[in-house]
Amino acid sequence: MIVLGSTSEVAQAFVEKALQEGEKYEKIYLFTSSRETTERFARHIDVKFLQQSEVIELDLMKEIDYTRFENVSSNLLFCATGYLGDGTEEGLYDNKNTERIININYSKLVPVMNYFAQKFESRRSGTIIGLSSVAGDRGRQSNFIYGSAKAAFTAYLSGLRNYLFDKKVHVLTIKPGFMETKMTEGLPLNPKLTAKPKQAAAVIYNAYKKQKNVAYVLPIWGIIMMIIRNIPEFIFKKLKL
Amino acid sequence: MKPNFIQKVTNWGNFPVVEKEMKSEDSFKKIKEFVLNHNEVIARGNGRCYGDASLGEHIFSTKKLNKFISFDRLNGIIECESGVLLSDVLEITVQQGYFLYVTPGTKFISVGGAIASDVHGKNHHSEGCFSEYVIEFKLMTENGEIITCSRESNAEKFWATVGGMGLTGIILTAKFKLKNIDSAYIRQESIKAENLDEIFRLFDESESWTYTVAWIDCLQKGKNIGRSILMRGEHAFQHELPQSMANSPLRLKKKFQPTVPFYFPGFVLNALTVKIFNLLYYKKQSKKEVKSFIDYETYFYPLDFVNDWNKIYGKSGFIQYQMVIPKESGKEGMKKILETIANSGNGSFLAVLKLFGKDNPQAYNSFPMEGYTLALDFKVNSKLKKLVEQLDNIVQEFGGRIYLTKDSMSKSSLTNYLKNIQSPKFVSLQHKRIINNN
Numbered sequence: 276m277i278v279l280g281s282t283s284e285v286a287q288a289f290v291e292k293a294l295q296e297g298e299k300y301e302k303i304y305l306f307t308s309s310r311e312t313t314e315r316f317a318r319h320i321d322v323k324f325l326q327q328s329e330v331i332e333l334d335l336m337k338e339i340d341y342t343r344f345e346n347v348s349s350n351l352l353f354c355a356t357g358y359l360g361d362g363t364e365e366g367l368y369d370n371k372n373t374e375r376i377i378n379i380n381y382s383k384l385v386p387v388m389n390y391f392a393q394k395f396e397s398r399r400s401g402t403i404i405g406l407s408s409v410a411g412d413r414g415r416q417s418n419f420i421y422g423s424a425k426a427a428f429t430a431y432l433s434g435l436r437n438y439l440f441d442k443k444v445h446v447l448t449i450k451p452g453f454m455e456t457k458m459t460e461g462l463p464l465n466p467k468l469t470a471k472p473k474q475a476a477a478v479i480y481n482a483y484k485k486q487k488n489v490a491y492v493l494p495i496w497g498i499i500m501m502i503i504r505n506i507p508e509f510i511f512k513k514l515k516l
Numbered sequence: 517m518k519p520n521f522i523q524k525v526t527n528w529g530n531f532p533v534v535e536k537e538m539k540s541e542d543s544f545k546k547i548k549e550f551v552l553n554h555n556e557v558i559a560r561g562n563g564r565c566y567g568d569a570s571l572g573e574h575i576f577s578t579k580k581l582n583k584f585i586s587f588d589r590l591n592g593i594i595e596c597e598s599g600v601l602l603s604d605v606l607e608i609t610v611q612q613g614y615f616l617y618v619t620p621g622t623k624f625i626s627v628g629g630a631i632a633s634d635v636h637g638k639n640h641h642s643e644g645c646f647s648e649y650v651i652e653f654k655l656m657t658e659n660g661e662i663i664t665c666s667r668e669s670n671a672e673k674f675w676a677t678v679g680g681m682g683l684t685g686i687i688l689t690a691k692f693k694l695k696n697i698d699s700a701y702i703r704q705e706s707i708k709a710e711n712l713d714e715i716f717r718l719f720d721e722s723e724s725w726t727y728t729v730a731w732i733d734c735l736q737k738g739k740n741i742g743r744s745i746l747m748r749g750e751h752a753f754q755h756e757l758p759q760s761m762a763n764s765p766l767r768l769k770k771k772f773q774p775t776v777p778f779y780f781p782g783f784v785l786n787a788l789t790v791k792i793f794n795l796l797y798y799k800k801q802s803k804k805e806v807k808s809f810i811d812y813e814t815y816f817y818p819l820d821f822v823n824d825w826n827k828i829y830g831k832s833g834f835i836q837y838q839m840v841i842p843k844e845s846g847k848e849g850m851k852k853i854l855e856t857i858a859n860s861g862n863g864s865f866l867a868v869l870k871l872f873g874k875d876n877p878q879a880y881n882s883f884p885m886e887g888y889t890l891a892l893d894f895k896v897n898s899k900l901k902k903l904v905e906q907l908d909n910i911v912q913e914f915g916g917r918i919y920l921t922k923d924s925m926s927k928s929s930l931t932n933y934l935k936n937i938q939s940p941k942f943v944s945l946q947h948k949r950i951i952n953n954n
Contacts, residue, residue, distance in 0.1 A: 312543060315542075319585075461539070
């Protein structure tokens, strides 16, 4: 398994879920911008599941040396890379914030995804799982920079799925909705709309096994976003969402 | 949306509820920042203590310190971060033939909490407290320094921290020993006792058993006072087990786990329903003595079987009152306690009696002392404060003490037994309450 964004609690929960289900991997490649935290996770899965892994540094804000990834090979890619940044209220006119959000969620991430997608394509097998966001379903005033980057990522995954279909590679898009993670700690989230990483991991694993194309972590989000997507623009623009 | 770390926090008894800052970090560097930037910090694990011990002005939640570090499968030594739950430990170790030396009545507590409370189990008389098996732990002190504490290095801090209720710092990681088991099952004998005299005699007779505990019907009066069922147990060997269990002795089947969906309305638990429950529980076992094999989860953690069982007590919450009375005057003291409860009509749904063995004088902050300990649940209501006061007076009269992990309203002269913990940095609401009452 290849994991992009290995410090993500959802990614870690997914790895544990897969191992609990008895999946075996020759090696798990843990890509991360935070070596210390990820090494702790690597030791953790070694203790818990006797699972070997390798921690590989990847900082999307820096120049990427692809030669380091040459030996990385697997049948499953899990991408949980993401950066929420400041919402539009605080961060809209802060260019650094805007760039970082766009780079990490989309522009710098896609070439990395492509690098691995190519490997999958040549092997003619495997699954790519990408964590996008419900924020990408429609731009809303509160966080549309993040939302637009995720919308682009959703479109990318959709196109990739289409492109890789007859090459026997499956692409799964996950739209998590609110989640109880580092990214949202301290935010006033409605508990009924918020999933725990473990819960999310179980849903994602299930969707992966069933070869679904797009899945919301909590079904309620599918309904909420359907409503939001279908509000006519002349009304939508007046709403404070 | 800006993060706001002020939130409603409460522990397992749902009493008291406070609005305080609570944050969780997994990098030691950030934890250090948290400690240095705040006054009055207290660590909190899984919030399974009952009262106000892990509540404070600035709560550091260890729930993100949830990784294992190493497991020496040959010698049964495990090291993990402090937010790892005992249930996580058991998930890995039982299959490998190892069990916790000491476990409390729930497996959903954190390892850090087990050390800070120096928890005891049904085997205190034979195997002592959790600290007996702790090899070392890393502690973040008030200046953000990380020190390794063991019996050899920083021994003073080691002993102050075990049972020290988090007042010496934040426990980050811990290394501890596990015991060998041959199966995941317990050979159990449960024996009915008519009254207090009989149950005390049974405890004395059962001293050679590793685990002993009694469920007690605390609403009985007169000659029936102390009516109870003693449950004594040993880890079963594979060869003793019936065939159905012996085939895969270290693996338990997955069980259905129900969840209490909402807070029960206040009237559900009252003196009458508790009385009926206790009667049924006592009558369920028709024979005087029953021998059986049961899995470790049923034996050690019967309540963990129902998720969120604390909601049964309703929104006003409940307290757990656990005291110990020295052995010499144990019978007399217990009798007085049980009489007081029966007369108050404030029934306890779950009352557990246990005989503690000798304490470890080095672990001076730990709760257990040689004697009888009784743990009771009481729903919070207007009459409770007075009952607690009466019970406190009896415990004091007999020279006993109160378990801080479960305390939220006992008097300070019974709860101020901690030593060598003075630090203006690490302060819990409980500690403040105790000090201010003095």
